[in-house]
Amino acid sequence: MPQRKRRDTDKRQKGSRTGCPAFLSKFIVVAALVTLLDLATTNNTISIITAGPIAKDISDEFGVSRVRTASILDLFSSAGNGVCPWAGQILAAAGLAGVSTLSIVPFCWYSILMFVFGIFFILIGWPKGLSSNSVKKDVEKAAK
Numbered sequence: 001m002p003q004r005k006r007r008d009t010d011k012r013q014k015g016s017r018t019g020c021p022a023f024l025s026k027f028i029v030v031a032a033l034v035t036l037l038d039l040a041t042t043n044n045t046i047s048i049i050t051a052g053p054i055a056k057d058i059s060d061e062f063g064v065s066r067v068r069t070a071s072i073l074d075l076f077s078s079a080g081n082g083v084c085p086w087a088g089q090i091l092a093a094a095g096l097a098g099v100s101t102l103s104i105v106p107f108c109w110y111s112i113l114m115f116v117f118g119i120f121f122i123l124i125g126w127p128k129g130l131s132s133n134s135v136k137k138d139v140e141k142a143a144k
Contacts, residue, residue, distance in 0.1 A: 026062060027122045030055045030069065031076040038080035042087045047077045068127070075118045082111025 037047035059069040
């Protein structure tokens with residue numbers, strides 16, 4: 001039986017389950033990756049450095065601004081560190097207060113809201129990031 005050739009899919013093709021454009025679901029993957037890395041290492045910088053090359057490839061493939069991708073990496077690594085019960089700041093606060101680290105996590109509103117609004121803005125696709133190619137074209141136009 002001959003194998004069927006795969007068709008190239010459009011970069012902004014609707015996802016089969018979510019109904020959102022494919023590049024938005026990739027941002028969710030980047031956000032989840034950097035959050036999981038941050039939970040594993042409890043270090044924002046290490047998680048960003050580790051997830052950065054993958055996020056850069058996704059950004060280049062879908063023509064999205066690297067600045068937006070970098071902000072997603074930063075946002076979700078910070079939020080992950082804020083709710084991680086074994087992160088240094090939670091351990092210090094629990095030690096000073098004499099309570100369990102898990103009892104503090106539900107009150108980390110800043111980090112929880114970072115997750116909520118980060119996912120919300122990824123899903124609605126705002127702000128629209130410009131690709132580096134379109135920025136270069138605009139600069140070249142302005143220079144003429």
